[in-house]
Every structure is written in structure tokens, then in C-alpha cells.
Amino acid sequence: MMQIPEQDKQRLQHIATLIEGGNLAEAKTLLTELQSTSPPSAPMWYLVSLTVDTPEEKMEMLERARAINPDYEPAQRAIRELRTPPQVSINEWLDSRSPSSNPLSSTAVIVIAVLIVAIAIVGALTIRNLPPTTPVALQPTRTMTVTRTRTVSPTPPPLALVTPLPAPFTLPMTRGRAVVTLKSPYREAVGSEGGDILLNGLADLSFVENALSITITNDGARQETWSFNFFAPDFRANTVYGSAVDFSRSNANTPRMSVISTRKCSTPVSGKFIIEQQAPILVLSFLQYCDGYPLRGVLTISPLVDAAGISSQKLALASSMGEARIEVRAGSGELLSNGRGDFVLVGPANLAVSTVSVQLYVRDDDTGEQWRFGFAAPDYIAGKSYAAVDQSNVANPTKLVIERISYGQCKPLTDGNFGFGQQGDELVITYSSICGGDPRQRLDGTIHFRPQTALSPTPTIPPAEQFIPINAKGHATLELYSAPADSVGRGKGNFAVNANASMEPVPLDDLGAVLSFRLSPDQGSVWTLNFWAPSLQLKKTYMAGSRPAMSLRSGNPLLTVGRAPAMLVKQGQYDCDKVQGKFTLEQQAPTIVISFEQWCERDPDQLLRGKLTFVLSAAYTSTPTPSPTLTLTPSYTPKPTKTRTKDDEFNLFVAAPTSTTEVEMEWPTTGVKYVGSSVMSIMDISNKSLRIRLVTHNNWEFRFYAPTYTLGMTYENVTWFPANDKTTPGMSITSKTQHQSESCQDITGSFKLELIGDDRVITFSQTCHSKPELSVRGTIRYLSYESYMATHTGQK
Numbered sequence: 001m002m003q004i005p006e007q008d009k010q011r012l013q014h015i016a017t018l019i020e021g022g023n024l025a026e027a028k029t030l031l032t033e034l035q036s037t038s039p040p041s042a043p044m045w046y047l048v049s050l051t052v053d054t055p056e057e058k059m060e061m062l063e064r065a066r067a068i069n070p071d072y073e074p075a076q077r078a079i080r081e082l083r084t085p086p087q088v089s090i091n092e093w094l095d096s097r098s099p100s101s102n103p104l105s106s107t108a109v110i111v112i113a114v115l116i117v118a119i120a121i122v123g124a125l126t127i128r129n130l131p132p133t134t135p136v137a138l139q140p141t142r143t144m145t146v147t148r149t150r151t152v153s154p155t156p157p158p159l160a161l162v163t164p165l166p167a168p169f170t171l172p173m174t175r176g177r178a179v180v181t182l183k184s185p186y187r188e189a190v191g192s193e194g195g196d197i198l199l200n201g202l203a204d205l206s207f208v209e210n211a212l213s214i215t216i217t218n219d220g221a222r223q224e225t226w227s228f229n230f231f232a233p234d235f236r237a238n239t240v241y242g243s244a245v246d247f248s249r250s251n252a253n254t255p256r257m258s259v260i261s262t263r264k265c266s267t268p269v270s271g272k273f274i275i276e277q278q279a280p281i282l283v284l285s286f287l288q289y290c291d292g293y294p295l296r297g298v299l300t301i302s303p304l305v306d307a308a309g310i311s312s313q314k315l316a317l318a319s320s321m322g323e324a325r326i327e328v329r330a331g332s333g334e335l336l337s338n339g340r341g342d343f344v345l346v347g348p349a350n351l352a353v354s355t356v357s358v359q360l361y362v363r364d365d366d367t368g369e370q371w372r373f374g375f376a377a378p379d380y381i382a383g384k385s386y387a388a389v390d391q392s393n394v395a396n397p398t399k400l401v402i403e404r405i406s407y408g409q410c411k412p413l414t415d416g417n418f419g420f421g422q423q424g425d426e427l428v429i430t431y432s433s434i435c436g437g438d439p440r441q442r443l444d445g446t447i448h449f450r451p452q453t454a455l456s457p458t459p460t461i462p463p464a465e466q467f468i469p470i471n472a473k474g475h476a477t478l479e480l481y482s483a484p485a486d487s488v489g490r491g492k493g494n495f496a497v498n499a500n501a502s503m504e505p506v507p508l509d510d511l512g513a514v515l516s517f518r519l520s521p522d523q524g525s526v527w528t529l530n531f532w533a534p535s536l537q538l539k540k541t542y543m544a545g546s547r548p549a550m551s552l553r554s555g556n557p558l559l560t561v562g563r564a565p566a567m568l569v570k571q572g573q574y575d576c577d578k579v580q581g582k583f584t585l586e587q588q589a590p591t592i593v594i595s596f597e598q599w600c601e602r603d604p605d606q607l608l609r610g611k612l613t614f615v616l617s618a619a620y621t622s623t624p625t626p627s628p629t630l631t632l633t634p635s636y637t638p639k640p641t642k643t644r645t646k647d648d649e650f651n652l653f654v655a656a657p658t659s660t661t662e663v664e665m666e667w668p669t670t671g672v673k674y675v676g677s678s679v680m681s682i683m684d685i686s687n688k689s690l691r692i693r694l695v696t697h698n699n700w701e702f703r704f705y706a707p708t709y710t711l712g713m714t715y716e717n718v719t720w721f722p723a724n725d726k727t728t729p730g731m732s733i734t735s736k737t738q739h740q741s742e743s744c745q746d747i748t749g750s751f752k753l754e755l756i757g758d759d760r761v762i763t764f765s766q767t768c769h770s771k772p773e774l775s776v777r778g779t780i781r782y783l784s785y786e787s788y789m790a791t792h793t794g795q796k
Contacts, residue, residue: 042072241274257286270288280383327342467585478499480495526571744775
């Protein structure tokens with residue numbers, strides 16, 4: 001019989017207590033989470049049966065409980081009660097359900113049943129499946145009284161508890177240990193009318209061209225080989241495939257199946273099947289009609305963790321950038337979560353794999369928090385559980401570390417475990433930890449990591465809709481409405497600020513730059529407006545906020561930020577600790593116009609609404625009484641054309657650029673493209689090595705070397721810099737994030753430096769022989785001020 005993990009026992013006890021208290025909505029939510037992170041068990045399905053609405057659904061859940069553990073007494077007793085007069089129609093598993101004709105009555109019956117059997121629920125969980133020393137009542141330290149961050153529907157659909165989202169099926173193992181429960185009634189041939197049948201044995205699995213084949217050799221008294229075959233044109237987990245025909249038929253558009261022992265059917269079979277769970281434990285349920293008689297069964301297959309099966313189960317982990325979704329469940333006294341209870345982290349992630357550990361770094365989109373999850377084990381086997389702290393093998397200890405960066409980590413971590421699994425392109429890691437031996441400081445959950453190669457590329461904004469910030473001076477008009485409770489505008493109602501102003505893109509780590517405006521009126525305080533989004537698009541409204549404070553302290557306009565848009569408007573010393581709002585980039589030519597609303601402390605009564613109109617001007621002349629609706633069109637004097645020497649040209653080329661940098665990059669092997677504007681760039685030269693640093697979605701560093709530079713010349717057969725002999729050209733391209741640098745050394749490349757008008761242009765290409773996915777080509781273009789205005793505003 002499958003053992004229930006200790007952490008699942010505690011969660012089941014807590015759910016039973018909720019049901020006993022009549023809190024069915026909360027119980028449904030926790031059961032849904034439990035099904036997504038843990039293998040099914042008889043107590044779990046029994047508790048689900050107490051939360052559904054109809055007798056048919058209740059019977060289905062009880063049958064699932066009994067299929068896992070035929071001796072589970074609470075399920076047997078509940079089934080007998082359902083089958084006693086008055087008789088009700090009990091659908092076979094997977095058959096169509098009909099809605100209850102009296103939902104209110106059904107609900108009342110369920111509530112009464114809950115009150116009658118509540119003590120039996122917890123008692124049965126404890127007596128039949130838990131160690132005798134496990135207390136029946138939920139421990140006070142696990143009382144979930146903290147406020148949850150997610151919104152829970154008061155009445156989630158019952159099917160959400162038993163039908164997780166469909167997902168592409170990927171074979172989790174090629175060999176495993178199988179437990180199969182079958183029900184073969186009178187005159188059913190394959191099971192020889194054996195009634196309740198239990199198979200235990202080794203399973204060999206294959207999945208080829210959407211056909212899943214499982215062969216199981218039974219170790220029990222009935223030593224025989226069973227064959228299970230299933231096909232679907234779009235084989236997916238959590239999807240019921242009905243109207244399946246015999247597997248022997250060559251129909252590529254119809255589900256097919258067959259279950260065969262030493263006996264088989266005399267006529268083609270039909271039936272239904274579903275993959276209920278695919279990793280780390282495979283769970284498959286089926287209903288087959290053999291000569292018109294049903295054979296029902298549930299296959300539960302676990303990965304082998306003995307020496308014979310390790311080689312086929314070992315995960316091939318590699319360092320990769322990507323995206324992570326991390327479900328976190330925290331005890332009432334857990335410190336890293338700040339009392340949030342259950343919450344989810346979603347954001348860009350870096351999986352760093354070394355010979356001694358696996359480290360996952362993630363930055364949450366919403367809060368900007370950075371977390372590190374570290375795992376150390378001698379090997380990483382799918383489905384194997386590792387102790388969080390195990391020093392028994394001095395050479396290869398296991399270890400778990402959970403850290404909220406710049407905040408702290410649990411010390412000492414005294415108990416817990418972790419495990420690895422694979423679902424298609426997704427790496428799944430479960431973890432559990434207890435800090436300082438205090439159950440209230442429990443932290444557990446599930447990590448879902450997808451590498452960059454499995455993610456959909458970010459849609460490219462059409463050039464005509466891109467908002468490209470630059471360093472510029474000018475004049476601004478700020479039209480404002482400050483509500484009476486607003487602290488930034490001091491509750492002044494409608495008013496306007498006219499002042500000389502500057503626009504500046506301020507670098508923000510590897511997240512691009514913040515669009516920052518600074519207005520300095522002749523009288524009064526300086527106004528600062530900061531706006532940020534992963535990409536800036538005209539006419540698009542960005543919802544910003546639901547995050548910690550954003551301030552100019554430490555010189556950073558956004559102290560903490562993820563990938564969600566952010567904003568902050570402040571006047572002198574009048575600032576906000578918490579901000580929520582929205583902004584729209586209305587126009588960028590001939591003037592820049594941005595409208596916004598800000599709620600200080602996230603309080604709608606503290607509204608500050610405004611419109612910023614910024615006029616770019618090399619020499620703006622203010623009038624004594626500027627109008628709030630004033631529109632100025634700056635004029636520009638073209639630079640005179642002059643003849644440059646080669647030294648003049650190269651010196652101009654390496655001069656620090658002050659305009660926008662446009663970047664186009666393409667990775668030919670993967671087909672990924674990046675087109676955008678780096679709002680911050682640094683170019684310098686040292687010992688004839690030209691170095692360029694760009695702030696884009698990653699921090700990129702380019703290095704180009706030539707013994708003698710000639711603009712317009714293409715340098716070919718370039719090797720890696722600095723390993724070249726300094727008599728031939730060299731280059732290197734490095735992607736840098738906060739925790740990792742990635743580059744290729746065995747390269748062949750080319751580059752060209754040229755001046756096109758006043759624009760500085762670098763064209764490059766690099767072929768990486770050891771890692772083709774790092775091969776890249778592209779163009780870096782430093783736009784002159786005139787080019788920028790002509791390209792993006794139509795002015796010259």
C-alpha cells in the first residue's frame with residue numbers, strides 16, 4: 001500500500017477539520033492544491049467525496065478511493081450508505097453525469113453526512129493510514145489564520161477538484177513499480193470474473209507516436225503478464241478520451257485502447273481512459289468493455305529508485321535562463337513569507353547547475369522580491385525523495401537551502417525533503433522545510449521551471465507604436481488634480497505646473513530603464529515622475545502598483561520592481577510609501593504627452609490625476625505666463641558637413657554616445673529574435689579593445705579588438721577575445737544577469753564598424769561551435785539626435 005508523506009498527512013488532517021467545521025469552500029481549495037502536488041490517496045478522494053454536490057459525483061470519488069485502497073473502511077461504509085434504499089442511479093466511472101434534480105436537498109444531505117462522520121474522517125485517517133503516534137486533532141501550530149493573498153471563489157465548480165487543466169503527455173519513465181487495481185464482474189473475460197484484482201510488479205513503458213504501451217509482470221499469486229495499450233491523436237494528461245475503439249484498428253484520428261492478460265476478448269473492445277497524473281507518479285484510469293462486459297482499473301506507476309533503475313531515471317539538468325512559477329505554503333510563524341500564508345511567486349528565473357548543487361534564482365513579477373532555492377544531492381532521480389539535511393554520506397550529503405535574497409534564510413534548517421520530476425519541458429521540484437525545529441516555521445510547495453527555449457517569444461511592438469525614451473532637455477506643463485486627501489499634491493484641486501524639465505532614461509539593473517522626468521519650477525518644489533514597463537508602447541494603458549514602495553532613495557527611481565509596470569509621482573519631500581495607479585503614453589511627437597492616475601498608499605481617496613506635456617527643445621525660451629495648453633515646436637539647425645580624417649572618424653565613433661541605441665539580434669539556431677532600444681549604453685576603448693555594454697532584457701557586453709581599426713572594413717575569421725594573439729582581430733559576446741554570465745569561447749566571427757551619417761553602426765556575427773544555440777548575429781546602431789528626430793518624430 002502506498003505510504004502517505006508526513007506533510008500530506010498533516011494537510012489531510014487540516015482539511016478534515018475544515019469539513020467538520022462546515023468550511024467546505026476552504027476545504028475544496030486545499031484539496032485542489034493537494035491534488036496538484038501530491039499522489040492520489042484513498043483519504044484524499046474520500047474527503048473530496050464530502051465536498052461535491054451530487055450522489056453521482058460522490059460515488060465517483062468513493063470509487064476512486066476504493067480503487068487505491070480496497071480495504072479503506074470509510075469509503076466502503078459511505079458506498080454502502082449510498083446504495084441503501086431509496087435506490088439512486090450510480091453512474092459507472094467516466095460515464096456522463098446528470099445534474100442533481102434537487103441541489104438544495106443534496107447539499108443538505110452532504111452537510112448532515114459531514115456532521116455524522118466528521119469524527120470518523122479524522123479517526124480513519126489516523127488509524128488506517130497514519131502512524132499510531134500521530135495525534136488526531138490538527139496541531140495549533142498549523143492553524144491557518146493568516147490572510148491569504150489569492151482570491152478564492154466562494155463556490156468553485158465541483159469539477160475543478162477532479163479535472164485539472166489538460167497538459168501534453170510526456171512519458172515520465174521507461175521502467176517503474178506498478179500497483180494496479182481491477183474490477184472484473186461476472187462474465188468479464190480478461191479478468192476471468194475475478195472481482196477485485198490487485199496486481200503488483202515491474203512495469204515497462206514506451207510512448208511512441210502518441211501510443212502508450214505498458215507491460216506489467218505481476219509478482220503476486222497470479223504470476224502473469226498484462227498489457228495495457230492506449231492511443232490518442234493528441235495525447236494529453238487530465239483529458240477523458242471517450243468512445244475509444246480497439247487498439248488493433250489503424251485509425252489515426254480516433255482514441256484506441258486494449259487491456260489484455262493471458263486472456264483476451266472475442267470481439268473488438270471499446271471504452272474510455274484518462275491520465276490523471278503523469279509525474280512524478282503516473283496514474284491512469286480506464287473502463288474497457290470486453291464482449292459487452294466492463295473491466296475497470298487504475299494503474300499507479302512509481303519510478304524505480306533502486307540501483308537497477310537509477311540510470312533510466314536520472315535527470316539531465318543543465319543551466320538555463322527561463323521562467324518559474326513557485327507555489328509557497330508557509331506556516332503561521334514562518335519568517336521569510338512575512339505572514340502571507342499561501343502565495344505564488346512568478347517571474348524570470350535562472351537555473352544554475354554545477355557539480356555540487358542545483359540553484360534556482362527567481363525574481364517575482366509583482367513584488368520584485370528575489371528568492372534562491374538551493375539543492376544538493378549526489379544525483380537527481382525523478383520521483384526520488386531527498387532529505388533536506390543528511391550528512392550520513394560525508395562525500396555526498398544532501399542539502400536544501402531556501403533564501404529570500406537581501407532578507408535572510410532559515411538557520412538552522414532541521415527537517416524537510418525535496419524531490420525532482422519532469423513534465424515535458426518543465427522541471428518540477430517539490431520541497432518542504434522546517435526551521436529551528438518549530439512546526440510553525442514550515443515552508444513547503446512546488447517549483448515549476450520552464451527554460452527559455454520552451455517559452456513563447458515576447459511579441460514585438462510595431463516600430464510605429466514604440467515609445468523610445470532619450471536624454472533630452474525641454475519644457476514641461478503638468479496639469480494636475482489633487483484630491484483633498486492626496487499628500488503629494490497637497491489636496492489643491494485643479495492646478496498646473498510649468499517649468500524647465502529634463503527627460504532621462506535611468507538604468508534599472510537588467511530590466512531596461514525607468515522613464516524619469518524632472519520639473520524644476522522657478523518657485524516651489526521639484527516634481528519627479530517615474531514610469532516603467534518591460535516595454536513602452538504608445539496608446540497602451542499600463543496598470544501599475546500592488547507592490548512595495550518605489551522611491552529615489554539610493555539613487556534608484558524604482559527601489560523594488562518586478563516585470564509588472566510601475567510608477568511614482570512625487571513633489572519634493574512629499575512621497576508615498578505604497579503606490580497604485582495607471583499611466584498611458586499618449587504621444588511622443590512633436591511633443592511627449594503622458595496621462596496618469598496615482599493612488600497614494602493605494603487609497604482611492606488619495607487620488608492624484610495628471611497630464612504631462614513635455615516639449616523637446618535645445619533652446620526653449622519661456623514666456624512670463626505660459627499657458628497650460630501651450631504647444632511649442634522646436635527648431636533645429638542641421639550640423640554642417642565636414643571632411644573627416646580616419647582618426648577623426650574613429651575618435652568620433654568611440655565618443656560616449658548620448659542618444660538612443662537600437663539593437664537587433666537574432667539567434668539562427670533557435671529562431672529567436674530581439675528588436676528594441678537600449679536606453680542606456682556605454683562605449684569605451686582600452687588597449688585597442690572596444691567594449692560596449694548595453695542594458696536590454698539582459699545586460700549584454702560586446703568586445704571587439706583589431707590591431708588597427710578601419711571604419712567600413714569587415715573583419716572576418718575573428719576568434720575569441722582575449723585569447724587571440726593580439727595580432728589578429730578578436731571579439732566576445734557575453735550575456736550577463738545578476739547571478740550568471742554566459743558566453744562562448746570556441747567561436748568564428750566577423751564585425752564591421754562604420755559611420756552612416758552621424759550614426760555609429762556595428763554589424764556583427766558569431767558562430768559558436770560547442771553550443772550552436774549561442775550563435776548570434778545582429779546590429780548595434782547609435783542614433784544621432786537628428787536621426788532620432790527624423791526617424792521617430794518626422795522632424796529634421
